[in-house]
Amino acid sequence: MNARPCVLLLLLAIAGAVHAQAMHDHDHGIPEKLGTVSFPVACSPTVQQPFNRAVALLHSFAFDAARNAFANIAKQDPSCAMAHWGIAMTYFHPVWQPALPPATFAAGQKEAQEALRLQPAAGSDRAYIQALNQLYKADPKATPSQRTLAYEAATANVAHDHPGDVEAQVFYAVALLSNASPTDKTHARQKQAVAILDPLFKANPDHPGIAHILIHACDSAELAAHGLAAARKYASIAPSASHALHMPSHIFTRLGLWDDSIASNIASEKAAHAQGDLMGELHAMDYLVYAYMQTGRVKEARQVIAAMKQLPRLDMTDFAIAYASTAMPVRVAVEERHWDEAAAIAPPQGAPESVVAIAVWAKGMGLARTGHADDARKQGERLRGIEARLHVAGDTYWADQTGILATEIMAWAAQASGNPAGAVALLSDAAEKEDRIEKRPVTPGPIVPAREQLGELMLEQHKPGPALAAFRDALALAPGRAGALRGAAQASAAD
Incomplete structure (x- = not known):
């Protein structure tokens, strides 16, 4: 695609995304767009659609927004075990490091235990909650890698026992990536995830998690070309999530598609800024500087750095913020x-x-x-x-x-x-x-x-x-x- 139309389309998308973020609780203007998720749970029917929305946010790693959404569901339906499952899942960052941040582990564990207390006697909800508790089990000697490996094994069982459950397959693919070693150049777990997600992407082209995790699975020189279709699609699936606007640039960067990467990160930076997502804003800015430098646009790269220096005081103890800045x-x-x-x-x-x-x-x-x-x-x-x-x-x-x-x-x-x-x-x-x-x-x-x-x-x-x-x-x-x-x-x- 020519760079100019690409930039225009993404900027138009972000204009709608920013407006939707500000107005999503009031049916004015352009509606929020997060993709299509159907995740039936054993809770009050009144919270089913809010639950689907919360999971869509989770799939796009909008962790704070998802946590608030799941917490609202728990208030509306205090017996909804899966609302607490959702809150606990927002404290699990599967492809980031650390996957289980020490500062929030206790909060995630508390929610996982509440989900366990409220869990139904049978059914897929119980299976999800049991798998979650492999991450947060009360074993002070368990290392983070032992927890994520146990979670991967448990989600494999959930996916096997519920083959028609799209969410079970997606969360298993996510669990595989949480244990993918950066020294495994065969990309074994990534390829397992791709094998799961490829047919799901064809059948569910508007599912945010499928496209998102496909991009992460293909974020390597070997697999990047395979992830291009998902990269081309993801931003249009969930333009209300700033991370969805950024993620395609992981593939664009791997393939040297600099104009596409620039357009992606301009859109993501603006959305993250509007949504108060400082980490997302800086992450997009770093990718933007990288792409600008590959196209000889040094002036624009320095303008991004100047804008970064005008941001409110940065928390340099936060790895992602410190790294990008x-x-x-x-x-x-x-x-x-x-x-x-x-x-x-x-x-x-x-x-x-x-x-x-x-x-x-x-x-x-x-x-x-x-x-x-x-x-x-x-x-x-x-x-x-x-x-x-x-x-x-x-x-x-x-x-x-x-x-x-x-x-x-x-x-x-x-x-x-x-x-x-x-x-x-x-x-x-x-x-x-x-x-x-x-x-x-x-x-x-x-x-x-x-x-x-x-x-x-x-x-x-x-x-x-x-x-x-x-x-x-x-x-x-x-x-x-x-x-x-x-x-x-x-x-x-x-x-």
């Missing part, structure tokens, strides 16, 4: 090769160490690329310390990512010190490690992929053949990245 200025400085700007970036106060690592990396890269090798190595050692502490804390994923960042700095410091062979060895090691790990949904991708950096290093060492090979490998994993395309062209011209 830290990554955006780093992306621009490093992709533009403004090394003095990168070296001046200060770590965010109060942010998780996995986020602080991004700013430390930027500083180290800026120092290394301007010839200050010893100072750069100090930043690399600082990252090694963060890596070690993250390992001790059990955060293996971000520890490994931080280790890769540290190795990248050391590689460029080696190059600056006149050790080209050492630089190649280090950066090759970083690229191989990065290739083995999938990105988390919180980010559109590394600031600059290690393999793309390897191509840049080879160019600096006047080795156009190896540089071209590295850039081609980088583009296979991240199509359309401007730096890799530019580098490949330079390497081809020099070869």
Whole structure:
């Protein structure tokens, strides 16, 4: 689709979405649109439609709005066990990290126990509630991964016992993704989820959860093309949910469809802002900056960052907020090769160490690329310390990512010190490690992929053949990245 009509259509959709959010309790203007969900429950008939709406919100990860909707149902029908099931489910964030946030675990557990107390003697409601309590069982020794694995097994049984229940199949697919390992490059659980969701998508084209989870399942270089149909559809299914407007850009980013990603995130940013969803707004802004940089629209990227700095005081203890607000200025400085700007970036106060690592990396890269090798190595050692502490804390994923960042700095410091062979060895090691790990949904991708950096290093060492090979490998994993395309062209011209 031509970018201009795409932008226009999505902006028209968001105009309706924003108005609907403000007016959804009053039948004025454009009605709320969240998709089509039918989830019969053993509660008062008067709450069935509100329950369907609450589940639609849940499927689009509008957790706060869904929680309020389920709470209203519990007030209207105090005997409705599934209302408490729904509230507890809003505290489970299956494809985010952590899936069971410690700060809200007790609240989710309380609601799960209330659902258990009110559960019917038989039927699908009871099955859903029993599965939920695998997440929140009263076992202080159970780890989060043990809980999500037990939940996956329980939802597998619900889906098997109720093959005609669309919701049972969708929630099983979600449970599979909650246990998908970022180091499993076979994408086994993602493919299981796709196999479940594909036929459901054809039969239920307006179901928000099916399209949404298909996108998450296909958020990899291997599967992205398979998720394009869901990406093209999801925003029109649930334009009243800002997350639904953003999610297609996960696939667009994987495929290098930058104009589509820009349109998606402009719409999502505006909707999230109107709905007071700060995390959603910043998440869309980060993806927007990433896409702008790939199309050479540096001015627009900097305008997004300027708008971010005008937002109310950001809670830097919130990982998603801290990540997006830290990554955006780093992306621009490093992709533009403004090394003095990168070296001046200060770590965010109060942010998780996995986020602080991004700013430390930027500083180290800026120092290394301007010839200050010893100072750069100090930043690399600082990252090694963060890596070690993250390992001790059990955060293996971000520890490994931080280790890769540290190795990248050391590689460029080696190059600056006149050790080209050492630089190649280090950066090759970083690229191989990065290739083995999938990105988390919180980010559109590394600031600059290690393999793309390897191509840049080879160019600096006047080795156009190896540089071209590295850039081609980088583009296979991240199509359309401007730096890799530019580098490949330079390497081809020099070869």
